[in-house]
Amino acid sequence: MAEGRSQTYITLVLRELQEYRTSLCWTPLVLVMTLCGVLLVAVLLADHISAIGESVSQVLPSRDEAGNISIRIDSSVDGEPALEYRLEQTPAAPGNLNPGSVGQEQPEVLAGTLNPLLQGIHNLFLFILILVCANYLLATLFNDRRDRSVLFWKSMPVSEWEEVLAKFSVAILVTPALYFIASLLAQVMCLLLGMLLLWRMEMDPYALVLARVDGATLILGQLGGFALMALWLAPSYAWLLFASAGARRSPFMLAAGPLLAFILGERIFLGTSHLATVLSRHLPHYSGGGYAGFSWLGAADIPQMILGLLFTLAALAGAVYLRRYYFEL
Numbered sequence: 252m253a254e255g256r257s258q259t260y261i262t263l264v265l266r267e268l269q270e271y272r273t274s275l276c277w278t279p280l281v282l283v284m285t286l287c288g289v290l291l292v293a294v295l296l297a298d299h300i301s302a303i304g305e306s307v308s309q310v311l312p313s314r315d316e317a318g319n320i321s322i323r324i325d326s327s328v329d330g331e332p333a334l335e336y337r338l339e340q341t342p343a344a345p346g347n348l349n350p351g352s353v354g355q356e357q358p359e360v361l362a363g364t365l366n367p368l369l370q371g372i373h374n375l376f377l378f379i380l381i382l383v384c385a386n387y388l389l390a391t392l393f394n395d396r397r398d399r400s401v402l403f404w405k406s407m408p409v410s411e412w413e414e415v416l417a418k419f420s421v422a423i424l425v426t427p428a429l430y431f432i433a434s435l436l437a438q439v440m441c442l443l444l445g446m447l448l449l450w451r452m453e454m455d456p457y458a459l460v461l462a463r464v465d466g467a468t469l470i471l472g473q474l475g476g477f478a479l480m481a482l483w484l485a486p487s488y489a490w491l492l493f494a495s496a497g498a499r500r501s502p503f504m505l506a507a508g509p510l511l512a513f514i515l516g517e518r519i520f521l522g523t524s525h526l527a528t529v530l531s532r533h534l535p536h537y538s539g540g541g542y543a544g545f546s547w548l549g550a551a552d553i554p555q556m557i558l559g560l561l562f563t564l565a566a567l568a569g570a571v572y573l574r575r576y577y578f579e580l
Contacts, residue, residue, distance in 0.1 A: 287441070364464070377476075389494065483559070490565040
């Protein structure tokens with residue numbers, strides 16, 4: 252019996268991925284291909300950039316024995332230079348390397364770890380992921396009622412709880428897993444193309460790329476960020492699913508309208524903004540962090556996290572009720 256239920260649940264999840272394959276499956280793949288394509292163009296143009304650099308170096312004035320550069324403009328009648336510009340190099344201190352001298356080793360300069368750069372690529376996937384999941388949750392139950400496919404599912408031996416939980420898990424677990432894999436693939440491809448670009452520029456790709464990436468910290472941090480996002484976003488996703496199950500015209504207006512009304516009402520009549528502060532912890536926003544503004548402050552966040560999960564259960568129960576008894580548009 253349990254095996255049959257699990258197989259039914261998997262079938263429902265696969266059905267959602269098949270129906271919304273463009274946004275859930277193809278979008279991260281297209282994003283990976285776009286990023287890799289941009290970097291590949293940069294690698295292919297590296298030779299042209301080098302050729303331009305060589306052409307520019309040919310028209311620069313030559314240095315004298317001391318390494319200074321002199322530019323003269325002869326405009327006087329007697330042949331003496333009317334204007335003279337002389338750029339002198341400051342001699343290097345004893346014991347220091349002179350960057351302009353020949354035969355001396357260039358100092359190794361490493362700006363730091365590349366993890367923030369890779370995290371920036373990951374943040375792009377997070378942003379697209381949240382938009383895709385929000386659009387999916389607002390549309391899924393509403394579209395089932397609009398095209399009358401809900402009547403087909405009511406004739407199947409599938410409960411409303413299974414349908415709603417399958418849709419919710421697609422947004423909170425399955426799709427983030429797909430985007431996480433796509434994000435890792437994009438980061439690896441960007442590293443490889445960056446190494447190829449440095450190699451073609453006759454630079455050390457290992458010292459400039461691989462040695463500056465802390466892979467374990469990066470991957471564990473991104474996995475922890477996905478788990479943290481799932482916990483904080485669960486109430487918001489459940490509310491969007493509830494709005495999709497109950498809306499007659501616009502699920503977005505049903506989802507956003509009451510929240511904005513309560514926030515403005517509290518601000519006008521009470522002069523406070525406690526509701527907006529609480530909601531900000533469950534909505535993506537920019538706060539300078541790496542995980543769409545979501546953070547963990549320790550034990551102080553436990554009560555709000557528990558209340559959010561209780562609200563998630565209540566909103567899912569409401570969506571199940573509407574799915575069962577309110578399916579006419």
